[in-house]
Amino acid sequence: xxxxxxxxxxxxxxxxxxxxxxxxxxxxxxxxxxxxxxxxxxxxxxxxxxxxxxxxxxxxxxxxxxxxxxxxxxxxxxxxxxxxxxxxxxxxxxxxxxxxxxxxxxxxxxxxxxxxxxxxxxxxxxxxxxxxxxxxxxxxxxxxxxxxxxxxxxxxxxxxxxxxxxxxxxxxxxxxxxxxxxxxxxxxxxxxxxxxxxxxxxxxxxxxxxxxxxxxxxxxxxxxxxxxxxxxxxxxxxxxxxxxxxxxxxxxxxxxxxxxxxxxxxxxxxxxxxxxxxxxxxxxxxxxxxxxxxxxxxxxxxxxxxxxxxxxxx
Amino acid sequence: xxxxxxxxxxxxxxxxxxxxxxxxxxxxxxxxxxxxxxxxxxxxxxxxxxxxxxxxxxxxxxxxxxxxxxxxxxxxxxxxxxxxxxxxxxxxxxxxxxxxxxxxxxxxxxxxxxxxxxxxxxxxxxxxxxxxxxxxxxxxxxxxxxxxxxxxxxxxxxxxxxxxxxxxxxxxxxxxxxxxxxxxxxxxxxxxxxxxxxxxxxxxxxxxxxxxxxxxxxxxxxxxxxxxxxxxxxxxxxxxxxxxxxxxxxxxxxxxxxxxxxxxxxxxxxxxxxxxxxxxxxxxxxxxxxxxxxxxxxxxxxxxxxxxxxxxxx
Numbered sequence: 001x002x003x004x005x006x007x008x009x010x011x012x013x014x015x016x017x018x019x020x021x022x023x024x025x026x027x028x029x030x031x032x033x034x035x036x037x038x039x040x041x042x043x044x045x046x047x048x049x050x051x052x053x054x055x056x057x058x059x060x061x062x063x064x065x066x067x068x069x070x071x072x073x074x075x076x077x078x079x080x081x082x083x084x085x086x087x088x089x090x091x092x093x094x095x096x097x098x099x100x101x102x103x104x105x106x107x108x109x110x111x112x113x114x115x116x117x118x119x120x121x122x123x124x125x126x127x128x129x130x131x132x133x134x135x136x137x138x139x140x141x142x143x144x145x146x147x148x149x150x151x152x153x154x155x156x157x158x159x160x161x162x163x164x165x166x167x168x169x170x171x172x173x174x175x176x177x178x179x180x181x182x183x184x185x186x187x188x189x190x191x192x193x194x195x196x197x198x199x200x201x202x203x204x205x206x207x208x209x210x211x212x213x214x215x216x217x218x219x220x221x222x223x224x225x226x227x228x229x230x231x232x233x234x235x236x237x238x239x240x241x242x243x244x245x246x247x248x249x250x251x252x253x254x255x256x257x258x259x260x261x262x263x264x265x266x267x268x269x270x271x272x273x274x275x276x277x278x279x280x281x282x283x284x285x286x287x288x289x290x291x292x293x294x295x296x297x298x299x300x301x302x303x304x305x306x307x308x309x310x311x312x313x314x
Numbered sequence: 315x316x317x318x319x320x321x322x323x324x325x326x327x328x329x330x331x332x333x334x335x336x337x338x339x340x341x342x343x344x345x346x347x348x349x350x351x352x353x354x355x356x357x358x359x360x361x362x363x364x365x366x367x368x369x370x371x372x373x374x375x376x377x378x379x380x381x382x383x384x385x386x387x388x389x390x391x392x393x394x395x396x397x398x399x400x401x402x403x404x405x406x407x408x409x410x411x412x413x414x415x416x417x418x419x420x421x422x423x424x425x426x427x428x429x430x431x432x433x434x435x436x437x438x439x440x441x442x443x444x445x446x447x448x449x450x451x452x453x454x455x456x457x458x459x460x461x462x463x464x465x466x467x468x469x470x471x472x473x474x475x476x477x478x479x480x481x482x483x484x485x486x487x488x489x490x491x492x493x494x495x496x497x498x499x500x501x502x503x504x505x506x507x508x509x510x511x512x513x514x515x516x517x518x519x520x521x522x523x524x525x526x527x528x529x530x531x532x533x534x535x536x537x538x539x540x541x542x543x544x545x546x547x548x549x550x551x552x553x554x555x556x557x558x559x560x561x562x563x564x565x566x567x568x569x570x571x572x573x574x575x576x577x578x579x580x581x582x583x584x585x586x587x588x589x590x591x592x593x594x595x596x597x598x599x600x601x602x603x604x605x606x607x608x609x610x611x612x613x614x615x616x617x618x619x620x621x622x623x624x625x626x627x628x
Contacts, residue, residue, distance in 0.1 A: 035442075038453035038454065038455075038458075039453065039454070041454075046454055055453060055457065055458050058453075058455040059451075084435075084442070086442035086443045086446065087442050089442075090443070090451045090458070090460055092411070092414060092446075092458070092460065092461075093408070094407070095446075097407040100406060118433075118434060118469075119432075120469060121398075121432050122497060122567075125400045128398070128400035128401050129400045129404070132403045132404030132405075137405065139352035139369060139373035139376075140352065140353070140373075141363065141369040141372040141373050141376070142369035144352075144369050144370045144373055144404070146406065155469050156471075156505065157469055157471040157494060158494075158497050158502060158506075159497075159499065159500075159504035159505050159506070160504050161499055161500055162499055162501050163501075180472075183471075183476075185436040185473065185475055187437075187474045187475030190473035190474045190475075190523070191470065191471055191473050191516075191519070192472075192473070194511075195510065195512070196508055202505075202508065205508065209504070253436075
C-alpha cells in the first residue's frame with residue numbers, strides 16, 4: 001500500500017512539469033497578458049461585434065474577438081496567456097462568457113491559461129474560488145465545470161488556512177498557483193515592504209510561506225506547482241527571493257508598460273528556464289500605437305522581442 | 315468657486331449616511347450573507363430550477379431562487395445583503411447573471427447590497443474591478459453598467475495606490491468600501507497579526523491606512539464611507555480598532571457558523587448604531603438543520619434573534 005501510494009504520488013501530473021515541458025518545446029518564457037479595455041480594442045475586433053443589441057453583449061463579443069486576434073498574433077511567441085479577470089468581470093455575465101471563450105481559444109493554440117484574479121478569502125470561500133477557477137462544483141443537476149485554468153494568482157493576506165483549499169484544489173487538478181509575494185505597483189512598498197519585528201520584511205515572510213507550501217509539490221523538473229508573483233519592477237529583490245524560494249516559479253508582471261526591463265530578471269532563471277515567466281500585456285497589445293502599422297504585426301514583433309530578450313538570459 | 319465646491323462636496327451622497335438612515339429606519343444592523351452552496355439549497359429553490367438543460371444554468375437558477383427566498387424570509391430583519399461573489403462566480407456566466415438578479419431582488423426589498431469579493435490589484439486593474447462592482451465601464455457600444463453595489467469588500471495587500479481607484483470610484487458613485495483589516499479565520503493571525511519593527515501589528519497599520527483613507531469621506535452621520543472588515547472572532551481587538559478608526563463602519567463577519575458571538579461586539583457601536591454591521595450567512599440559511607421545521611421560518615427566527623441581540627448592545 002505504501003509503495004502504491006508513493007507511486008501514485010510520483011505519477012500525479014505536475015503543473016510545474018507541464019510548464020517546464022511547454023517552455024522547452026515552445027522555446028519561450030513569455031506570458032501574454034490579456035487585459036482588454038473596451039475603449040482600446042483593435043479595429044477589426046470592434047467590427048466583429050454584433051451590430052445591434054445589448055451594450056454588454058456587444059462589448060463582450062468585441063473583447064473576445066480582440067483577445068482571440070491577440071492570441072493568434074502573439075501566442076506563437078508565448079507559453080501561456082494570463083487573462084485579467086477584472087477586465088472580463090466588468091462586463092457581467094457576457095464578460096464571463098467571453099473569458100471562457102478566450103481561455104478555450106488559448107488552450108486550442110497550445111497555450112497554458114493563468115487566471116489572474118488575485119482571489120483570497122476565508123477557507124470555505126477560498127474553496128469556492130478554487131472550484132470556479134481550477135476545478136468544478138458538484139450540484140444536484142450534475143457537476144458544473146469552472147474555467148479549468150492551468151493556474152491562478154492568489155492573495156495571501158488571509159493566511160495559510162485560507163491558501164490551503166486553493167493549494168489542495170490545484171494539486172488535485174494538476175494545476176498551479178501563483179501567490180502574491182511582491183507586486184509591481186509603487187504602492188506595494190506600503191505593506192509588502194514593511195519591516196517585521198523579528199527580522200526581514202513582510203514579503204520575505206510571504207516568500208517563506210510560499211516556499212513551505214510548495215515543498216511537497218515539487219515535480220521532476222525541480223520546480224514546484226506553487227509559484228509566486230514577483231513584480232519585475234523591483235529587480236533588486238530577485239536574488240533574495242530566489243534564495244528564499246529555490247524551487248518556485250516566478251510570475252514576473254510589470255515588463256513594458258509598468259516600467260520593468262527584461263534584462264534585470266536574470267536571477268529568476270536560476271532553477272532553469274521555466275523558473276521565471278515574463279509577463280507583458282499592454283506593451284504587446286498596444287505596440288502599434290508607438291510602432292505604427294498593423295496591430296497584429298506590431299504585437300507579434302514586440303512579443304518576439306521580449307521572448308528573445310528573456311531566452312538569452314536563462 | 316470655493317463656496318460652490320464646498321457646497322457640492324457637502325451635498326455629495328454618502329454611503330455612510332445612507333447606511334445610518336437605513337439602520338435607523340429598519341431598526342437593524344444585521345447583514346444577511348448570501349453564500350449559496352448548490353448542495354445545500356432550500357428544497358423549494360431546487361424545484362424552481364428548469365427541469366432540463368445545462369447544469370450551470372439549472373444550478374444558477376436554483377441558487378437565485380434560494381437567495382430570493384432567503385431575502386424574502388430574513389430580509390425584513392436586515393439592513394443589507396452581502397453576496398459572496400465566489401459562490402456565484404463558480405457557476406460561470408449563469409452564476410454572474412444570478413448574482414445580478416439577486417442584487418436587484420435585495421434592492422427592491424429595501425436592502426443595501428455589499429459585494430463581498432475581497433478584490434485587490436494594481437491600480438489600473440483595481441479601477442476595472444471598481445467599474446464592475448460599483449460603477450460602469452465606457453465602451454464604443456455605450457456604457458455598460460456593472461453590479462452597482464452599494465459597497466464592496468477589498469483587499470489592501472497591494473498598498474495605498476491600489477486602493478485609491480476603488481476609493482475614488484466609491485465616492486463618485488455614493489458607494490462605500492470595506493477594507494480587510496483583521497479577518498475572521500484562524501489563519502488571519504499568520505499575516506495580519508505580525509508584529510512590525512516600528513511597533514504595532516500589521517492589522518494596526520492597515521487600520522491606520524483605512525482611517526486615513528476615510529478621513530475625507532465622513533458624512534453628516536459622523537461615519538466614513540470607507541469601512542473595515544473586522545472579524546467578529548477576534549473581539550479582544552475591537553476596542554483598539556475603534557481607537558484607531560473612530561469614524562469607520564465595521565463589517566463584522568464570523569457570527570454564528572464561524573464561532574463569534576454578538577455580545578462581544580459592543581465596542582464596534584461606539585460611534586452609533588451603524589458603526590457595526592453584524593454579518594451572518596450559514597447560521598441563518600441553515601438554521602432549519604438544527605432547529606427543524608420550515609427553512610424560511612427558521613431563517614427568519616434566527617435573523618430576528620441576531621438582530622435583537624445586536625440592537626440591545628448599541
